[in-house]
Amino acid sequence: xxxxxxxxxxxxxxxxxxxxxxxxxxxxxxxxxxxxxxxxxxxxxxxxxxxxxxxxxxxxxxxxxxxxxxxxxxxxxxxxxxxxxxxxxxxxxxxxxxxxxxxxxxxxxxxxxxxxxxxxxxxxxxxxxxxxxxxxxxxxxxxxxxxxxxxxxxxxxxxxxxxxxxxxxxxxxxxxxxxxxxxxxxxxxxxxxxxxxxxxxxxxxxxxxxxxxxxxxxxxxxxxxxxxxxxxxxxxxxxxxxxxxxxxxxxxxxxxxxxxxxxxxxxxxxxxxxxxxxxxxxxxxxxxxxxxxx
Amino acid sequence: xxxxxxxxxxxxxxxxxxxxxxxxxxxxxxxxxxxxxxxxxxxxxxxxxxxxxxxxxxxxxxxxxxxxxxxxxxxxxxxxxxxxxxxxxxxxxxxxxxxxxxxxxxxxxxxxxxxxxxxxxxxxxxxxxxxxxxxxxxxxxxxxxxxxxxxxxxxxxxxxxxxxxxxxxxxxxxxxxxxxxxxxxxxxxxxxxxxxxxxxxxxxxxxxxxxxxxxxxxxxxxxxxxxxxxxxxxxxxxxxxxxxxxxxxxxxxxxxxxxxxxxxxxxxxxxxxxxxxxxxxxxxxxxxxxxxxxxxxxxxxxxxxxxxxxxxxxxxxxxxxxxxxxxxxxxxxxxxxxxxxxxxxxxxxxxxxx
Numbered sequence: 001x002x003x004x005x006x007x008x009x010x011x012x013x014x015x016x017x018x019x020x021x022x023x024x025x026x027x028x029x030x031x032x033x034x035x036x037x038x039x040x041x042x043x044x045x046x047x048x049x050x051x052x053x054x055x056x057x058x059x060x061x062x063x064x065x066x067x068x069x070x071x072x073x074x075x076x077x078x079x080x081x082x083x084x085x086x087x088x089x090x091x092x093x094x095x096x097x098x099x100x101x102x103x104x105x106x107x108x109x110x111x112x113x114x115x116x117x118x119x120x121x122x123x124x125x126x127x128x129x130x131x132x133x134x135x136x137x138x139x140x141x142x143x144x145x146x147x148x149x150x151x152x153x154x155x156x157x158x159x160x161x162x163x164x165x166x167x168x169x170x171x172x173x174x175x176x177x178x179x180x181x182x183x184x185x186x187x188x189x190x191x192x193x194x195x196x197x198x199x200x201x202x203x204x205x206x207x208x209x210x211x212x213x214x215x216x217x218x219x220x221x222x223x224x225x226x227x228x229x230x231x232x233x234x235x236x237x238x239x240x241x242x243x244x245x246x247x248x249x250x251x252x253x254x255x256x257x258x259x260x261x262x263x264x265x266x267x268x269x270x271x272x273x274x275x276x277x278x279x280x281x282x283x284x285x286x287x288x289x290x291x292x293x294x
Numbered sequence: 295x296x297x298x299x300x301x302x303x304x305x306x307x308x309x310x311x312x313x314x315x316x317x318x319x320x321x322x323x324x325x326x327x328x329x330x331x332x333x334x335x336x337x338x339x340x341x342x343x344x345x346x347x348x349x350x351x352x353x354x355x356x357x358x359x360x361x362x363x364x365x366x367x368x369x370x371x372x373x374x375x376x377x378x379x380x381x382x383x384x385x386x387x388x389x390x391x392x393x394x395x396x397x398x399x400x401x402x403x404x405x406x407x408x409x410x411x412x413x414x415x416x417x418x419x420x421x422x423x424x425x426x427x428x429x430x431x432x433x434x435x436x437x438x439x440x441x442x443x444x445x446x447x448x449x450x451x452x453x454x455x456x457x458x459x460x461x462x463x464x465x466x467x468x469x470x471x472x473x474x475x476x477x478x479x480x481x482x483x484x485x486x487x488x489x490x491x492x493x494x495x496x497x498x499x500x501x502x503x504x505x506x507x508x509x510x511x512x513x514x515x516x517x518x519x520x521x522x523x524x525x526x527x528x529x530x531x532x533x534x535x536x537x538x539x540x541x542x543x544x545x546x547x548x549x550x551x552x553x554x555x556x557x558x559x560x561x562x563x564x565x566x567x568x569x570x571x572x573x574x575x576x577x578x579x580x581x582x583x584x585x586x587x588x589x590x591x592x593x594x595x596x597x598x599x600x601x602x603x604x605x606x607x608x609x610x611x612x613x614x615x616x617x618x619x620x621x622x623x624x625x626x627x628x629x630x631x632x633x634x635x636x637x638x639x640x641x642x643x644x645x646x647x648x
Binding site for chain 1: 341344345346365366367371372373375376377379380381382383392393396397440444
């Protein structure tokens, strides 16, 4: 009896070890794979941007970077000769405007569909994400035609409107889920204590929702910053280009110089990377907080 | 402090009627308890008084002035919620001062009042803490403090003790009573716990299904329940209730139920032959031969609750609960004589007291 018990136990332990080993190996392989496909292009981009054109042409497959030959010439050209200062300004302008408007509108809208009862409230609440049934490419052509006819197309303000239409649904959805987790009594307490409805939103709902708001802000900023399709279709005048449009402008230019494209890409990517790393904690917290009780 | 009057208050949610034609008057400085099972509309009533919900019909008056068109802010009432609803992003001091700040009270006055209230509730040491760091009892005090500090015209308390554990609840209950003596405030207090209602209330309002069944002092509610709902809801263990018929024998009305009959005095004779219910509280039945009505009970079991002992048995077809002396010793199957004091028998016709 005792022997059987021991044998059984021993078998179980070795099996557990075996499974743990497999999980360990698979996890390691998985991480390695994703690091490779994410980090390698990024590395390639930075390394190439720091080389001179001659070196790139002579040894195009060289992955290594010679520290002594680091060359910031490409960045200088991108910023001061190809108008990227203007593009950076445009991108910041568009992204910040999208962020601010999107957060304000989604806060009010999300609050309305969770707390204020009106005809069609639950329909509104659940149909928020319907816009995502239409791929951007389906929308871009009719919008192109419509804004062209209206004579509004070549404008970064129209671009902001389009970005709002893209970011508000998700922003609203995220905030709605978060607002639902705030007990209504908390707001009743605010009302009885002497706040107006807007006062309750400003003094109670918004401070409590800070993590969700931070993640919505980062999300909308990233969408607006990285967006390419509409910027490419709508903008004609180089002074109005955003960064992503600017990178393509360089890539399409007659004498293609790879180090310039790479430098331009770094300029376009770096801010968003830094922003993301800085706010990553909030982003994850905000995205999952609502999901728990949704 | 103000008096509160409700006239014909009605509230419907879709097809369900949460409140139907509630009339109530709470005097200045009175402690009024709304008592009823969950879902009887007592919290809805409180929310309407606070102005958080609009009523469908009827009027709310504070000091005889209608306040229906006023927002919660302008009604100047304070509310304590079951979940406390403390603002999690503010310290205790900020929680307490929030209502005063919203009303533009000068800073020096705010500081003074917050300190005074904190001292009254014994939470001076917690002022800089965030609510999440506090225990349940401390949170409850802060919630009370947030209402007290404002010195409102009316306090509305929505089951404020139900999230505390049993021992703490007893001590906070007594404290609350003492506090009421001290501040002389008008309080409307909602609970489903009859012990809270009986010990705290100057006036108890028993509600069920959105209707007020009885309004009265705890003594009246207990000793003269107006209908069978109040009779069975108040009192623990429950009142014994028996269905039967009134029949005249030898010129005197008798109650005849399944298995026993009782001689009853002081009943209108026109109810002769009617279906009625009689109610007898466990403490109004005595073991042993008494003055008037003698009955036989078959013992099923006894339950001992420390200060008291109850015997559960059969009276003919019906079950009966009797409070017995603590030293009484019964075994299942014993037959014991019972006597009922006819003055303490409650009689209900079609559910209403007669």
